[in-house]
Amino acid sequence: xxxxxxxxxxxxxxxxxxxxxxxxxxxxxxxxxxxxxxxxxxxxxxxxxxxxxxxxxxxxxxxxxxxxxxxxxxxxxxxxxxxxxxxxxxxxxxxxxxxxxxxxxxxxxxxxxxxxxxxxxxxxxxxxxxxxxxxxxxxxxxxxxxxxxxxxxxxxxxxxxxxxxxxxxxxxxxxxxxxxxxxxxxxxxxxxxxxxxxxxxxxxxxxxxxxxxxxxxxxxxxxxxxxxxxxxxxxxxxxxxxxxxxxxxxxxxxxxxxxxxxxxxxxxxxxxxxxxxxxxxxxxxxxxxxxxxxxxxxxxxxxxxxxxxxxxxxx
DNA sequence: AGACAGGAGCAGT
DNA sequence: ACTGCTCCTGTC
Numbered sequence: 001x002x003x004x005x006x007x008x009x010x011x012x013x014x015x016x017x018x019x020x021x022x023x024x025x026x027x028x029x030x031x032x033x034x035x036x037x038x039x040x041x042x043x044x045x046x047x048x049x050x051x052x053x054x055x056x057x058x059x060x061x062x063x064x065x066x067x068x069x070x071x072x073x074x075x076x077x078x079x080x081x082x083x084x085x086x087x088x089x090x091x092x093x094x095x096x097x098x099x100x101x102x103x104x105x106x107x108x109x110x111x112x113x114x115x116x117x118x119x120x121x122x123x124x125x126x127x128x129x130x131x132x133x134x135x136x137x138x139x140x141x142x143x144x145x146x147x148x149x150x151x152x153x154x155x156x157x158x159x160x161x162x163x164x165x166x167x168x169x170x171x172x173x174x175x176x177x178x179x180x181x182x183x184x185x186x187x188x189x190x191x192x193x194x195x196x197x198x199x200x201x202x203x204x205x206x207x208x209x210x211x212x213x214x215x216x217x218x219x220x221x222x223x224x225x226x227x228x229x230x231x232x233x234x235x236x237x238x239x240x241x242x243x244x245x246x247x248x249x250x251x252x253x254x255x256x257x258x259x260x261x262x263x264x265x266x267x268x269x270x271x272x273x274x275x276x277x278x279x280x281x282x283x284x285x286x287x288x289x290x291x292x293x294x295x296x297x298x299x300x301x302x303x304x305x306x307x308x309x310x311x312x313x314x315x
Numbered sequence: 316a317g318a319c320a321g322g323a324g325c326a327g328t
Numbered sequence: 329a330c331t332g333c334t335c336c337t338g339t340c
Contacts, residue, residue, distance in 0.1 A: 025321065120322040126338070127321090174336025179323080216323050237321040258329080280321085 006145070007063040011070075013054040015079055017101025022048075024281045025124055026105055026226040028115050028131045029154075040135075042068040042108070043153050045144045060143045074106050074229070085271045091247040092275065095282035102281055104274055105226060109194045110187070111154040112227030113209070116219040117180050118173055126172070133171035138163060161188040179214025186212055202230050225273045232272045234264050240276060242291065243283040 022030040022037050029039040036049040036058075045060040046069060057069055070076070086092045118130045131154070138155035160168075161184040168177035186192045192212060197205040202224065209220040218235050225233035236244075236257075244263065245255050268275040283291075 116321095117323095121320055121335090122322090122337085123320055123339080169336080172337070175334085176323090176336080214323065218322065222321090235321085239321060256329085284321090 005062070006058060006060055008056060008058045009063075009066050010051065010056040011054045011075060013075070015101045016055055016073070016075075016103055017099075018048055018050045018055060020099060020101060020281060021103045021105065023124075024102060024277065025284075026222075026277070027107060028119075028124070028128045029135075033148075038148070040142050040151055040153055041072050043140075043142065044068070045142050045148075045151055060145050060148075072106055074104060077103065079103075082271045082274050085269045086275050086278070087267055087269060089248075091243075091279065091282075094286070095275075095278040098286055099278045099281050102278060104229070104277055106229045107227050108154070109197070109223065109227040110157050112223045113183065113194070113212075113215070113219075114154070114157075114160065114180060116222045116226075117183060117212075117214045118176055119222075120176055120179075120214065120219065130172050134160070134168075137167070137171065157184050157187045157194075160184040176214055179212075182213040183215065197224075198228055202232060205230070206233075225276070230273065231270060232268075234268070234272050234276045236260065236264070237280075239283055239288075240280055243279055243287075246291075247279075247283075 018037055019032075027039070030037045031039065033047075036047045038045070038047045040046070044063070047058040049056045049058075055073075057066070083096055086096065114134070115127065115131055118134075119127045122130070135152040135154050138159045139152035141150060141152050144151050160180065163181065163184075165177050165181055168180055171177075173180060183192075187194060192208060197208060200208070205224060205228070206217070206220045209215050209223055210217065215223075218237055221233045221235035224230040225235060241255075241260065244260055245252070248263065248267075249255055264272065
């Protein structure tokens with residue numbers, strides 16, 4: 001008898017870009033190690049590698065059923081059909097051309113909710129650090145390969161609900177600590193049922209999430225898109241706002257949130273969530289540098305105050 | 316040095 | 329409905 005210590009599996013896929021997908025700001029646990037991507041998914045350590053004609057997965061423990069990762073990676077998505085549903089305009093054509101293989105993930109709703117509460121006004125590396133600290137201090141350990149450092153599951157909602165605000169602040173959450181704590185407690189108290197959101201109308205589910213402290217429109221949409229897979233959830237952050245404004249309404253001085261929302265609802269179709277991800281990744285990887293360059297120039301010399309009346313150009 | 320970051324919540328208009 | 333301020337903390 002032999003004990004099988006690990007398992008592996010390979011999928012043939014025409015278009016799945018692991019690097020783009022795992023670094024596109026929807027998941028925060030992936031680390032690039034020795035040419036592959038490693039994280040904890042559904043409570044198991046897993047390593048993903050990009051192959052010439054698909055991707056390969058390796059687990060640290062025996063695995064006979066791979067549905068958990070197929071579900072997470074949304075391997076069933078019909079990408080040609082999804083891409084075909086995008087609006088046929090110059091920005092989306094550019095986005096599509098430069099983001100081949102970009103995918104949405106379907107993550108655990110609680111982990112998504114907690115991670116995005118932590119994301120408010122933070123950069124990706126900082127969010128990764130927060131998630132790492134939370135897992136390390138409040139999560140259960142997972143089995144990792146012999147040559148890998150220890151790793152932990154994302155903490156359960158019950159565990160975080162019993163943490164103290166101080167403990168959470170020590171995980172670099174700052175003013176978001178009471179938000180995360182309050183949200184965890186709401187769920188534990190039964191004031192919000194995460195599992196039931198799946199069957200609700202998008203707007204209804206969004207409103208339910210926004211009852212949580214620290215969860216506004218943007219974060220609710222992130223959870224609905226990256227955690228639940230609502231096809232038309234459409235998080236609008238500063239980048240998307242800037243992208244929509246510059247790419248679609250270059251001559252308009254200012255776009256009100258309402259006007260932007262109406263445009264989004266009417267323009268991006270049945271898979272607007274996917275369209276959003278493509279647009280987002282496109283502007284961040286192709287135009288971001290250019291845009292931030294402009295900003296630096298515009299800032300100009302430090303002190304030259306002539307009037308404080310400034311017209312809210314805060315980007 | 317000081318603004319700002321992949322925002323939310325609040326008060327004030 | 330819009331504006332402006334604060335909330336931690338690291339970075340440019």
